[in-house]
Amino acid sequence: MERRRGDDNKTSAYTRIIELLTIFLFGQSGIFGTFLVGKKWSPYFKQQLGWKNEPMNRTLSSLTDAYNTQESFQFVREINIPPLHRRIPMNPSWVGHNQTAINERYETCTSEETTCDIAGASSSSQNPTSPFPPRKLFHEMLVHPLLLNLDPEPESVALVMWNYHNQGTYGNTTLRMEMSSLMNEISQHKSVTKVYIIVEDSHSTRSCHAAIALNRLRHNVSFHCIHVVDFERQTIIVDTVILPNWPQNKDEEGTEIDFWHSRLSPRGALVAILGATYPLQYIMEQREIVNKRWHRIEQLNNTFARIIDYDIPAFYYHTSNRQQHLSSSQSKFTQAPSRFPINIAVAFKSLDGVAHWRKNEAHYNLAVRSKLTLHRVDDLGAFDAAIMLTIQNPPSHSSWFFCEGYGSDSDCEFHGYDPEYPNIPLTDLYVGKSKAGEHAGRGVFANVDIPSSSNIGLETTTQSIHFEWMTTELHRNMMEETPEYAGGKAKIVHVYAEAYGYASSPFGKQQETVMSHFLTFVNHGCNGTSNIGERDADPSLHTEWSVDLQYGIPEDLKTKLTVPYSPSADRDVVQYSTNCVAGRDIQKGEELYDNYMNFGGDEYFEEMVLSLRDECSGSLGLVEQYQSQLNTGEMNRKIKCDPVDINADP
Numbered sequence: 226m227e228r229r230r231g232d233d234n235k236t237s238a239y240t241r242i243i244e245l246l247t248i249f250l251f252g253q254s255g256i257f258g259t260f261l262v263g264k265k266w267s268p269y270f271k272q273q274l275g276w277k278n279e280p281m282n283r284t285l286s287s288l289t290d291a292y293n294t295q296e297s298f299q300f301v302r303e304i305n306i307p308p309l310h311r312r313i314p315m316n317p318s319w320v321g322h323n324q325t326a327i328n329e330r331y332e333t334c335t336s337e338e339t340t341c342d343i344a345g346a347s348s349s350s351q352n353p354t355s356p357f358p359p360r361k362l363f364h365e366m367l368v369h370p371l372l373l374n375l376d377p378e379p380e381s382v383a384l385v386m387w388n389y390h391n392q393g394t395y396g397n398t399t400l401r402m403e404m405s406s407l408m409n410e411i412s413q414h415k416s417v418t419k420v421y422i423i424v425e426d427s428h429s430t431r432s433c434h435a436a437i438a439l440n441r442l443r444h445n446v447s448f449h450c451i452h453v454v455d456f457e458r459q460t461i462i463v464d465t466v467i468l469p470n471w472p473q474n475k476d477e478e479g480t481e482i483d484f485w486h487s488r489l490s491p492r493g494a495l496v497a498i499l500g501a502t503y504p505l506q507y508i509m510e511q512r513e514i515v516n517k518r519w520h521r522i523e524q525l526n527n528t529f530a531r532i533i534d535y536d537i538p539a540f541y542y543h544t545s546n547r548q549q550h551l552s553s554s555q556s557k558f559t560q561a562p563s564r565f566p567i568n569i570a571v572a573f574k575s576l577d578g579v580a581h582w583r584k585n586e587a588h589y590n591l592a593v594r595s596k597l598t599l600h601r602v603d604d605l606g607a608f609d610a611a612i613m614l615t616i617q618n619p620p621s622h623s624s625w626f627f628c629e630g631y632g633s634d635s636d637c638e639f640h641g642y643d644p645e646y647p648n649i650p651l652t653d654l655y656v657g658k659s660k661a662g663e664h665a666g667r668g669v670f671a672n673v674d675i676p677s678s679s680n681i682g683l684e685t686t687t688q689s690i691h692f693e694w695m696t697t698e699l700h701r702n703m704m705e706e707t708p709e710y711a712g713g714k715a716k717i718v719h720v721y722a723e724a725y726g727y728a729s730s731p732f733g734k735q736q737e738t739v740m741s742h743f744l745t746f747v748n749h750g751c752n753g754t755s756n757i758g759e760r761d762a763d764p765s766l767h768t769e770w771s772v773d774l775q776y777g778i779p780e781d782l783k784t785k786l787t788v789p790y791s792p793s794a795d796r797d798v799v800q801y802s803t804n805c806v807a808g809r810d811i812q813k814g815e816e817l818y819d820n821y822m823n824f825g826g827d828e829y830f831e832e833m834v835l836s837l838r839d840e841c842s843g844s845l846g847l848v849e850q851y852q853s854q855l856n857t858g859e860m861n862r863k864i865k866c867d868p869v870d871i872n873a874d875p
């Protein structure tokens with residue numbers, strides 16, 4: 226039974242008057258209140274003062290009861306799943322308000338055979354009055370991330386329901402409910418005007434028509450139930466393909482994925498379920514499962530420009546008999562498909578969609594408000610901007626399985642650190658006047674001997690400042706179009722990002738990353754003389770003088786990711802941009818020089834090379850130019866921007 230606040234604090238009217246008087250006299254101080262009225266009355270005080278301990282405990286316990294045992298949380302932690310489940314209780318109709326239903330559900334879950342999966346696939350989750358949120362949660366997380374990120378916004382969607390019967394778990398009612406729920410989510414997108422629901426038999430066609438009739442869908446979206454053969458024959462092109470099941474029975478060779486790729490518009494994308502994910506120990510044990518998942522990714526790899534994967538937590542109701550199952554790792558594994566998170570792949574035909582995937586939280590909030598038709602408060606039960614941020618980077622298990630089995634060394638450079646390489650902390654370096662040239666300003670020097678291949682300032686790589694492409698672009702536009710903005714502090718940000726930052730375009734559009742500490746004062750080594758940089762890089766291969774600009778950027782200096790699927794690089798992109806390593810032995814007292822050749826990114830490669838030629842010929846570099854302007858101009862009165870005495874001894 227639900228406990229109400231104050232139920233067990235039946236204080237008399239008299240004591241309450243005293244308490245209220247005390248609050249009035251001593252303000253909102255809990256310490257004073259507790260001290261004055263004594264232990265007996267403190268719970269009432271806490272409530273008066275907003276220390277809502279009891280309701281808080283209640284929420285937590287019902288959450289744990291309904292969704293997860295301590296043990297499931299443990300699994301979630303092991304595979305680094307974003308804490309989506311914590312947000313679910315926002316919708317009260319989903320959460321343990323209905324204790325009777327939960328208890329009934331518990332009873333049905335005690336037989337050995339019942340999997341008690343509530344992620345949308347088992348028979349027990351077909352009950353529409355179920356207090357659990359699986360289907361909606363799952364479909365929101367399948368539909369919205371992709372549809373919100375396509376550029377241009379998608380008008381047409383193919384919802385592929387033809388392989389449902391292959392899975393053997395779906396009756397017609399379930400199929401109809403699945404379709405309805407997916408249609409509802411899709412129809413929330415204002416840009417979508419046409420949805421093809423692709424089916425393969427007359428039963429499914431009937432379910433499809435019923436789903437359309439029974440749903441109160443947006444009137445300006447046209448839904449078509451279409452047999453797969455007709456879809457093929459009519460050569461229909463769509464902006465988005467949604468595959469709520471991997472087409473496993475029909476397609477072990479990738480022909481079906483090729484087919485969907487060919488039916489996408491040039492900047493379209495596909496979303497597909499790859500399967501359940503497993504904690505790392507199972508990945509090691511169950512190699513064939515990993516291989517199967519990799520085979521699916523490979524099919525996407527062959528045709529798509531970029532693939533990103535993310536997990537949706539699967540919800541699982543704890544039963545005592547499951548506890549027994551968990552006694553051996555094999556039985557854990559056999560239950561895994563319904564209990565562990567579902568891994569989803571989004572495959573983009575062009576890189577543009579990927580750049581949008583990495584929008585910031587405010588952009589997503591704006592997108593949710595402007596691109597979706599939300600009528601009721603629970604139209605979106607789980608998905609929101611903050612959730613989107615948690616799935617922007619692939620989960621660590623993806624990075625692990627990729628790097629341990631399939632990725633190349635360069636794709637996996639930051640997948641764990643090799644303890645063989647020592648780290649030279651910032652405390653072993655100092656800032657002084659650069660020896661690079663008269664106008665080179667500050668530089669960074671070694672205060673110890675640094676062995677070749679050492680990491681430099683590894684402890685600081687977490688502190689880089691990252692400007693996603695939208696921020697970079699917005700800032701640049703404002704600098705160009707708004708003189709007042711360009712003349713103010715924005716200039717400092719501009720210099721900071723552009724003169725001290727590393728530009729790169731791994732996701733198709735330019736982003737900037739800046740070191741937030743004094744390694745940012747490392748100068749460029751002219752003529753291929755740099756002694757720090759990326760691991761195993763040869764700085765003399767391309768110098769500012771040797772590179773022939775008429776042939777564009779040399780392949781190995783490009784900052785675009787070269788493989789379509791690279792979960793490790795996706796996860797480590799910030800570090801990837803700022804990490805540095807000693808390219809040779811460096812003596813105590815030597816200045817550190819980096820290789821700036823690709824610091825302008827793909828977009829500003831030529832400008833960067835030309836400015837390096839100038840600086841290496843003795844001209845004032847960008848920072849020096851800005852600094853001299855600041856020193857003489859109005860800005861100098863407001864902003865002091867020379868933090869170190871460059872002539873001082875270390």
Ligand SMILES: C[S@@+](CC[C@H](N)C(=O)[O-])C[C@H]1O[C@@H](n2cnc3c(N)ncnc32)[C@H](O)[C@@H]1O
Pocket residue numbers: 659661662664665666667668724725745746747748749750751840841845846847848849850
């Ligand atoms: C990232 S900052 C390096 C720190 C800079 N020296 C300072 O004092 O702030 C890059 C700027 O340093 C200067 N610079 C870097 N390498 C140089 C070089 N080899 N010769 C001359 N100037 C250089 C240029 O002004 C360039 O814009």
